Amino acid sequence: MKNLILIIMLLAVGMTAKAHVGSAGVQMQGQAGPYKVLVSVEPPDVIPGTAKITVFIENGIAKKVLARPIYFYSGDKGAPSPDELAQVAGQTGQFQGAVWLMEWGSSSAQIQVEGEQGKGELIVPIVAVSTAEREMPKHLGIGLSILGVLLFLLMITTIGASVSDGILRPGETLTFAQKRKRWVNMGIATVLCSVILYGGSSWWDSWAEEYKQWLYRPIQGNAAILENGDQRVFQLKIDTTGFHSQRRGSMLSTLIPDHGKLMHTFLVRTPGMDAFAHIHPERKDSTTFEAYLPKLPGGKYLVYSDIVQRSGFAETIVDTIDIPEQQAKSNPLQVTAEEDTYVVTDPIDSPGAVPLDENVVVCGKPGTKTVFKDGSYAVWEGKPDKPLDAGKPYQLTFEFFNPDGSACYPEPYLGMTGHVAVVRTDGSVYIHLHPTGTFAMAAEKSFKDRMADTATTVKAPAPAMFQDSIDRYLAKLKAMPMEEREVFLMTEMGMYDVKDGAMSGMDHGNRISFPYSFPKAGRYRIFLQLKRNAKVLTGVYDVKVKDAVTL
């Protein structure tokens, strides 16, 4: 028999209804003290609600795992005591439970691990928003209707009895006048109960309307290409229509940089997904962001722009754009950020058909070797052509080699060892991943800072001043030489130990893992970005994902 919940139809969950396009879940890999853990969170699609949380202990022996929700607004001091997660039967080192998210907006789950190696903790940022609109399942509706009709009839009958035989002494029978009185009263009761039911249904309708106002509405942006001489400029204007009624107010003034950049924009040519760029538009004014375009071929592109608010609330702005061909090629093109990069590869439906140029790679599959333009290569651990299961947490693991086959240690790129962008062929799923997981690093930092702050409730910063301080910080960062900037960013994220002069927050080898769970079946393209010899390299892989278990 089918599960009731599966029959509940999701009406309005379109491709842009989630903060992370199509990927509501959070996968995070990190250190909880001495324990290396992978945390998988399925947030509720209705707030208030419960997020399902699974913790995999990857090394060490944990005896007890606790979790509690921390809201940005009320911080550590205003959070409830933790609940113990239950050990999953038959799975060593796997714990499962729920955290209650009562507040709309930026939340987090604090995971505490206790075991033989002592104690450790970890904070997982969660974006808590309502995205689902449901219809009542048919048989529940029928069942409730039958009960409703029964209650209606029984109430009218009871009222009829109350004024007729209910007030007769035992043995007395109803006179004609009393019988008439009963019918009259039952008539009045019918009208009254109908009015009450009508009132109830109007009340319910108004409730549903009210709820709709609180459904998450993704930020809308309008992407455009400006011609600046022979250089193309990508521009994103954020549409603030309705910000006031949605209580978004001055949220654009509270944006914070996520590993050094205020906005990360990914451009993917559609439908072949054969051209890809990762650029970093800069803020021109509160609503306008611009970046020089690299030498992308012309065509229609999907646009995904990630931003993070001070509260840790991370969102993706989605649009499509037509990019015209580059007109003149004589001058070297300007770049907005040294880290801006692009790649051209073969279209997803015609492998191998790719014109060779300076920035071209051939698409790979799990288990195959993908050679970068400088001769180094990466291999995705996994069996080629073996589809992955939707909804199952995976470690997408890549190994990086020098052209001679020796292990290659990636250089930090925006404070991370690597970046991955996952895009479904129809554009309905997009996510920007890091070896630590699917969340914005800035959100995690925000929460750590918030927890260090002992104030019970957080005060909103002055918008103009806050925006100005962020702009100054970004200008300072941009002026730094690349190496210094990387060390600065990693230190800031707590991943670089100045004492040792090495990255401490994650394993630093030539093997890089990205935790992720594909939300639904389909074909996906994975863009892997690594840095070697101060150059960003992009590798492309295809994967098929099938529905996990069919009931």
Add this chain to the structure above:
Amino acid sequence: METTMGPPPAIGGRVVPLHAAPDIPVYIYATVFASFCVITGLIWDICWHISIGRDGLLSPPHLVIYLGAVVAGLFSGYEILRKTFWGSDLEKAASVKIWGFFYSSLGSLFCVWGALAMLTSAPFDDWWHNTYGLDVTILSPPHTVLLLGMIGIQFGALISVIAVKNQLKLRLAHSFDKTKFWDKRLFWLFALSAGFLLTIWYTLLSESLGRMWMHHSSLYQCVGAGFPLFLMAIGKAVKHKWAITAATTVYTILMLMTLWIIPLFPAEPKLGPILNHIDHYQGFQFPLLLIIPAITIDLLRNRFGYLNDWKLTLLLGSAFIIVFSVFQWFFGSFLMESPYARNWFFGSHYWYFGNSPDWEYRYKFGPWLETTSELLQGLGIALIASLISTRIGLAWGNWMHKIQR
């Protein structure tokens, strides 16, 4: 000695004396107990929400409420089936006939309706939470269905007791002393069931009856419109000098007992934001001083019982609201502002965990309350509301007094 008799004559207009009828039926005790479970479960649930915050379908207070529903539903349902299929002709003659087939007492019908409504609310509520979010509002549509069901059960208990009490006059087999004994016992069952119903009615209105509103006319309008309706009906339903006082005493004792007992148990908030950290249950509210106007109107209706209902309305309706307003106003000042009210006895120090304990109006009336002229105007409306409520209550009480089955 047992007396046997033939089937009752099927001729209209004749009364069948209840020879050898059993004493107070067990289901009467059961429904009054169910009514008690429903209201104490509800108050506990409110304390749970203001102290712990989150709950599940099978939280202890919910179980107490469900116990009430199950006891009321099973005993009343069984009574209906027993009377319909195995009932004697005498029992059938003392029942109401439903849909041309079932025989029941009026009280059992209300109880069954209430239990059915509570049953309906459960899947409805579950779906509601999946659709619009977990419990944040007391009065959502499914909660309203649940509350109507609870009120149905409590009203059913009251009606059942009244019917048996009214039938007592027909029980010829008992001696005078025995009748008097049963009458007394039935009066206490009546006072209990009326008090429990009054408490749930208070609970429903309680959001408008907080300490802060005791210096605002809205509280007096709410009380004026909401309570005489019920209290006057109680006074008319049975013949007893202290009927209204007894019901309000039950209300007062129940409220005080829960206020004093529930906070003895440990509880901690499990939902953020937690601005007021606590380690024991927070109590519900100190009862309204309804008992004082109740004594007044009991005295007045004993002294002026010969007046017709319209004159009684004018007398009792205005006496109720005036006496209540005077006492509650000054008692409100004490509860809100006096440090002597901030203890387990009066419970003014209890505070919701999501509210800041440093709020500047925690222990004083807000300056946003109304001006004197607005207050006087508002109290005028409260008086009119009290008169209308009183008149409806008297009519309702006349009906309850007539209930026989």
